[in-house]
Amino acid sequence: MKYQIGSENRPLSVAIIGSGPSAFYAAGDLLNRTELNVQVDMFDRLPTPYGLVRGGVAPDHQRIKNVTKIYERIASLPQFRFWGNVNFGTDISREEILKHFDCIVYAVGAKSDRQMGIPGEQLIGSYSATEFVGWYNGHPDYLDAQFDFSVEKVAIIGMGNVAIDVARILAKTPEELASTDIADYALEALKNSRVKNIYVIGRRGPVQAAFTSPEAKEMLELEQTEVIVDPEVLKLDGASQRFLDTTKNRDTVRTMEILQRIAGTEPEGKPRQLHLMFQYSPLEIYGSNERVSGIKLVKNKLVEGEGGRIKAEETGIIEELPVGLVLRSIGYKGVALPGVSFDEREGIIPNHNGRVVDERTKEICSREYVVGWAKRGPTGVIGTNKPDAIETTQHLLEDFRGQTAEAPEELKRESIEAWLKSKKIEYVTFEGWKRLDQHEIDEGAKKGKPRQKTTKIEDMLKIIK
Ligand SMILES: Cc1cc2nc3c(=O)[nH]c(=O)nc-3n(C[C@H](O)[C@H](O)[C@H](O)COP(=O)(O)OP(=O)(O)OC[C@H]3O[C@@H](n4cnc5c(N)ncnc54)[C@H](O)[C@@H]3O)c2cc1C
Structure with missing residues (x-):
């Protein structure tokens, strides 16, 4: 039986790789559309979300970091899930993602x-x-x-x-x-x-x-x-x-x-x-x-x-x-992701307004999209990533408009969790991150700081557990 993609019975399932500003702006735009049923699964190689907002923005620029309140609201939407500590390229591959999701949005920045x-x-x-x-x-x-x-x-x-x-x-x-x-x-x-x-x-x-x-x-x-x-x-x-x-x-x-x-x-x-x-x-x-x-x-x-x-x-x-x-x-400068088209000179994933382009054939790679610094290079402030991400999500939605498909087992949400478990990946959910977040804030408060960062991944995982 075939359903309209994005309908009640057959959600459009989107995997976003990365959880920096561009990832959240893309997720926000996709999930705030009332006319469509979209599910977003966001993967980050670190147990912590927010990309350069946590790891780049200067520690004495706390006001700028308040932008994460907006991202938290997006993360609280029922159709959103976060899978931290999952590295695209080693833990999960492009082929696997394309099997489990309708499409991929690369939001990996320029590391x-x-x-x-x-x-x-x-x-x-x-x-x-x-x-x-x-x-x-x-x-x-x-x-x-x-x-x-x-x-x-x-x-x-x-x-x-x-x-x-x-x-x-x-x-x-x-x-x-x-x-x-x-x-x-x-x-x-x-x-x-x-x-x-x-x-x-x-x-x-x-x-x-x-x-x-x-x-x-x-x-x-x-x-x-x-x-x-x-x-x-x-x-x-x-x-x-x-x-x-x-x-x-x-x-x-x-x-x-x-x-x-x-x-x-x-x-x-x-x-x-x-x-x-x-x-x-x-x-x-x-x-x-x-x-x-x-x-x-x-x-x-x-x-x-x-x-x-x-x-x-x-x-x-x-x-x-x-x-x-x-x-x-x-x-x-961006670095290539295994199996994903890459423009070495510019250090970006080549694209036409967010639709990924094969670097060799110059053809559009269907079901693959890119946002943020991985799309346009390392320029612009946090806010620049919002219109940039929306340009991409608009094209993504255009590509799926009117399309029908079956509801294969791999696209079900429970299947995604089972798939990660079967790979023995020690993933971190958004609730897990919130535990670490609260711990860091509490520890920071004892010293009069906005937060006391946990820096080793093994310590983060222990606190989350
Ligand atoms: C040092 C510095 C300071 C800045 N200060 C400011 C400021 O004060 N104000 C301001 O407005 N802007 C500032 N910016 C700019 C702002 O940080 C960027 O515009 C923004 O972070 C780009 O967003 P992004 O989502 O494209 O990339 P990023 O924020 O880099 O996010 C990329 C995410 O992808 C993840 N990732 C990468 N590879 C993989 C993989 N293989 N698998 C899974 N996940 C992966 C990363 O862990 C990361 O979470 C600053 C930038 C830098 C570098």
Whole structure:
């Protein structure tokens, strides 16, 4: 007997891989449609949901993390289930998912990072911001990472919001960090930090910097760190000034105003300094005994390229900056999932507005969809993922509209649980996660923190049980 897919008797069953913002926005859109009967099963390789909201967003940005309240409401819908601690690619495969569900939505983000491609990048003391961010946020992948804070000078390459997050965590005092949900071991390590100078290095000028005005403003509020901007670099070239005078982007104007304020402020003699170094490109990280001891930079000038875009052009003036730690923050990058189409160059799952495309044949892969950073690359804030996910779910629903099918045994909800059990996967349900969540909040409250993160997967599983 055949039923309409999405009808009362034959729900549309969707597997979402990943549980970050894009996954929840996709689930929310699918489950809030009254005209359709949709079931969502969300899988994450970690026992904890929310992706970069837990593992990326800075620990001193708790207000931003409140977005998880919206995701909790979605998770409370009866047609939603969460299966944490289930890794797509090892625990479950694409073929199995396609057997048990009508379709897959990949929401796996971009977990790796881009390399600069300069000599010395592999020296001890040179790391990606991805590692550092994962480490201070207690992401289980980075628990063993080690950073040497006995050095006095640190360079951060890149000038986006992530670079500023990293600089701020290095610049804050243990007292400023103690009331956040930073991982315990990170707070301990940073208590002994001897870092005095933090250099944030950007290729282009202040008008082109990718960090936003709230991040700029926060730099002014650092208790023990002075922010240093060379006033000369704020004397804009013609093209940058024209852009600033005509841009509709109020945030760029606000950021410039804050930078002017910083440059015009007399130093107060605070013990740490955060230097915003505009118009420099890294050429080489050098070291002795395999350890970073400095970075070679070239000064850039700004030139107007095609379409008015302002480019950085090397001047040939070389400067050396002695530093003991280099953190590169030049962008995240997706990694391929086993058996799933992948665009190596862009680091994304190739797609046409969310419908996955076979990288070789360029044909649409039916029943496979993608959202979030895995779809468009590592750009945009949490909110950007909502319209992005809805574009995909609209196409998904279009593809299934009017289709009929039988109700095979594999698509039943109980079959999915039985399937995971038969594979001996130690899965975590949303109720399980809520137990861990409450435990973390209770433990945090004892120390005046929003939460005390559990960082080892085995400990998470013990608490959940
Ligand atoms: C350091 C940092 C700080 C940020 N700070 C802010 C901020 O303050 N404000 C803001 O608005 N935005 C911020 N962003 C941006 C925001 O985090 C992203 O826009 C958003 O998280 C992207 O959502 P996503 O769902 O595509 O990916 P993610 O959030 O990365 O989620 C991907 C999920 O997929 C899971 N996964 C991956 N592989 C597998 C697999 N094989 N099997 C099962 N599950 C898998 C992961 O465990 C993860 O839960 C920040 C980003 C970074 C990197």
